[in-house]
Amino acid sequence: MPYKKIFIVIGVLLVTGILVKYSFFNQKPRQTVKGASTTEPLAIVSSDEGITPQGKFYAPILVYHHIALKRPQNSYYVSPEIFDQQMKWLKDNGYHIISFDQFYAAALGKEKIPKKPIIITFDDGLEDQFKNAFPILKKYGFTATFFIKMNNLNKGGMTWDQLKELQKAGNIIGSHSVNHDDMSKMPENQLKYESEESKRLLEQNLGTEIKYFCYPGGAYSANTILAVKNAGYLAAVTTRHKVDQEIKDGNSIYTLPRVHIDDEMPTFIDWVQGKNLY
Template identity: 35%
Template sequence: MFKKIKKLLLIVFIVFLLVFSSLLLWVSTNYSVPIIMYHNVGVGDKYENIWVTVDNFEKQLNFLKGHKYNVISLDKLIDMMNKDKSIPRNTVVLTFDDGEVNNFENAFPILKRHGLTATFFVPPAKIGKTGRLSVDQLRTMHEGGMEIGSHGNNEAYLPDLSESEQRNEIFKSKEILEKMLGAKVNHISYPVGGFSEEIKTIVKEAGYTSASTTNRGTDYSNKDVYELKRIRLSNKDNSDFLLRVKFSGYYNVFRKGKNSK
């Protein structure tokens, strides 16, 4: 009788080890640093999903600070990934698309006050246009510790363009921004998230060290630095539960399941 119990306990222990090992492997394989995507900070009259009010933006940053998240630049994240360094599980990267003037008027002062950094993806051809960032504002943000990246030259949807047009959007935007800022521009965000393997090749040729998309592609663990998935935050994300989920590092896995249905 004792031998049977001992054997049963051994089997249970082995099963437990197998399940625990599988769980650890799943956690390790499916985790990715959450790269947050913003567009506008303020009050918008349309496209609610790309707007967050000043109060909610403040609340989201307070959540990050209060729960001791490690907010780092995209530059630092890519460097750590390329060097295969261990990245703390509470790490978060903040990004903004489109180069809207409210990024300077509303987001930048709040980020500065909290001592946080973010990457702002800007289309150079739109700089100085109505509602868009000016050259002086971009320089002030860059000098204030913000990272500036490309959003294509004209914010055009790259898959719809010819190869020569794609090259112009990708190369020219980098060249203009670098000349404007007097600094390297290492990152690009695909407008509307659109990319292909051919576009990724052009991005690499241009000298970018990373490229961000939206929720397109199949690399849900963000192993490929040229198709980094991002997580949108908007006014709908105004509860601690939703913020915990989106900052968890496993939100992309949820979206993978959702998109596969």
């Protein structure tokens, strides 16, 4: 059939046109286009502009608790001296600290993030985080996300004024529930209270939307995820020890892995690079 040949010629011309448009006249030769079947490429990867993550992507979320000296060592304590060395190592080795908002937008494919991205988080709203970690973060120009355990606030934990000061400096405040109980085996009404009341209190006192949640002890179930979603949170973090993020379905953004950091440099360097993770 001659028509078949005409269609093939038209097809070849169209494909050539697309190739010419995206290859020869492209003003940014370092970009590579993936997803050739669409006229609007989904992922443009460039070393200058950063990356748009797709599927599985490297973006370690680090988790710290106390930033204070503790001897003998305890896995919930990192000394200010080691914390400073860890932050310095990230800076010296070309890592980029991004905010949780940037990470969230990137995970949904809406924003590019720099290569070697790192997200820093602190759990429990402990006062030594404000006194010891905050000055070190500022020294390196870094910001972090602080997940606040509400029953700790003003009672050995941080104060509202300290939270406001963190926020003013560009840090993000998230919720870590009211009572810090295991949320994997809670009745529905209690799940609702823990997720909604903490959000309400934080929003009322800080005047900003509280978008991110952290499961106490990293424990969650399908019901926990549902309660956190229904409360209006956009994402939630766990303590699954991984450096790679993978957004596969609607629950992935509510079960984000994090790397629990110890009071040591060698393990820190390994873990940040995804080596020898437990």
